[in-house]
Amino acid sequence: MSASDRSLIIAIDGPAASGKGTLARRIAERFHLAHLDTGKLYRATGLAVLVGGGDPADPVAAENAAQNLDFSVLADARLRQEDVARASSVVAAIPGVRAALLEAQRRFAHHPPPPAKGAVLDGRDIGTVVCPDANVKLFLVASAESRAFRRARELRPDDAPAIYDAVLQDMRERDARDSERRVAPLAAAPDAITIDTTSLDADQVFEQASDLIARHIARH
Ligand code: CDP
Secondary structure, eight states, X not given: XXXXXXXXXXXXXXXXXXXXXXXXXXXXXXXXXXXXXXXXXXXXXXXXXXXXXXXXXXXXXXXXXXXXXXGGGGGOGGGGSHHHHHHHHHHTTOHHHHHHHHHHHHHHHHSOOTTOSEEEEEESSIIIIIOTTOSEEEEEEOOHHHHHHHHHHHHOTTOHHHHHHHHHHHHHHXXXXXXXXXXXXXXXXXXXXXXXXXXXXXXXXXXXHHHHHHHHHHHO
16 A cells, blocks of 8 residues: 555446456455446436436436435445446537546545455546546456457356347447547557456456556555
8 A cells, every 4th residue: 555645446337248347346456446337327317217207318317317316225236237338428528427426436536434444446547537547557458259258158157159249339339429528538648558358357457457456556
């Protein structure tokens, strides 16, 4: 841990199902950091709009949902559904939604819940917008096919092939929306280290990332 009072901040960004969530959870455990899956904030906003019968592309409905987000919804199993994922990337392109969610993310990073002495946040714009001052920035990439395969297996462990094509198509559309939006698009920060997880398993990704973080801590 850094000798300074400032908390250690690790940013992990990347496209859908690139392994950010699994890595962030393991990094949090290994380095005693608090973890925030920022995708859940956008998923919860999308879910709230859908439950209210609104259109995720409607800025008024989406901003209202983001401003009044019920944080207990972050544990809702419906957040994992593909229709919610789709809605989340639609609301995420609306500037007012991002503005409404920004402060809570920064507060978590800079004042993580005790006893954590730092935080790991995973998302799309952590290294670029939310925490440009993060100590270590990782950007995970993987082929669309391997990401779709992983996501299909998560969603339907017994019959992943049945949904693979639909998941791949949804993922490509979501990647395009996330990368092409005007505000805080999915992008690697100039000082991020990219890890291609296509042919790595979760343990190998964790080892590479842990080494980088341990080296940072040793130097400071
Ligand atoms: O788990 P997966 O990688 O599929 O998605 P997620 O991290 O839960 O994020 C869901 C959606 O929220 C993404 O497709 C983005 O549109 C949006 N998001 C974002 O815009 N900025 C973030 N920091 C995190 C998520």
